Amino acid sequence: MKPLVAPSILAGNHAALADSLREAEATPGIEWVHIDIMDGHFVPNLSFGPQTVKNLRPGSKLFFDVHLMLDNPHLYVEAFVEAGGQNVTIHTEPDYPHLETLKKIRELGATCGICINPGTSTEDLQPFLEHVDLVLLMTVQPGFGGQKFREDVLPKIETVAKWRADNDYPFRIEVDGGVDDGTGLLCKNAGADTFVCGTAFFKAPDKLAFTETLQA
Numbered sequence: 001m002k003p004l005v006a007p008s009i010l011a012g013n014h015a016a017l018a019d020s021l022r023e024a025e026a027t028p029g030i031e032w033v034h035i036d037i038m039d040g041h042f043v044p045n046l047s048f049g050p051q052t053v054k055n056l057r058p059g060s061k062l063f064f065d066v067h068l069m070l071d072n073p074h075l076y077v078e079a080f081v082e083a084g085g086q087n088v089t090i091h092t093e094p095d096y097p098h099l100e101t102l103k104k105i106r107e108l109g110a111t112c113g114i115c116i117n118p119g120t121s122t123e124d125l126q127p128f129l130e131h132v133d134l135v136l137l138m139t140v141q142p143g144f145g146g147q148k149f150r151e152d153v154l155p156k157i158e159t160v161a162k163w164r165a166d167n168d169y170p171f172r173i174e175v176d177g178g179v180d181d182g183t184g185l186l187c188k189n190a191g192a193d194t195f196v197c198g199t200a201f202f203k204a205p206d207k208l209a210f211t212e213t214l215q216a
Contacts, residue, residue: 006032011198043143050083057084074101081108089113140177149178161191181213
């Protein structure tokens with residue numbers, strides 16, 4: 001599967017998000033942008049709402065990869081797809097109707113993903129693998145950028161990659177958290193193909209070289 005770098009707009013300039021989006025789009029090879037949505041409950045931080053996504057959408061041709069870190073994501077998937085989200089990823093950890101929510105995302109015309117935090121067992125992903133287009137493994141505890149990459153997630157990536165190969169599943173394997181050109185290659189070797197890069201991308205002195213390292 002073609003490797004993709006998805007710059008995380010959370011690490012961009014919040015006073016000029018459109019500029020950060022254009023900066024990502026101007027980098028050759030970048031096709032996706034990752035948009036973290038945090039509610040201050042499921043994770044200890046707040047970020048963006050549907051209106052932010054809606055306002056950014058007309059100014060970009062990038063694929064909008066929306067990651068809902070919410071206690072009740074099923075209440076918001078419609079708003080984020082209507083705002084312009086093209087993939088919507090939800091977590092296994094909160095208590096809500098997961099399968100119904102994944103089905104709803106697809107009915108709305110977007111692709112769907114399932115995500116686990118570093119402390120969650122990969123077994124929790126099993127009921128959803130045949131229903132998703134993307135599996136996201138957090139490589140830090142979500143909430144804030146700039147955290148150190150957790151190498152204990154690498155075996156989980158290998159496990160999910162094996163399940164994908166054994167069952168011929170078509171989903172992408174995405175990683176998010178402390179991913180740079182070094183840790184990203186560790187994830188790539190473990191089986192990941194989609195790399196959410198925030199601080200490492202936006203602070204890279206040569207964004208093209210950074211991107212090419214992971215997308216080669």
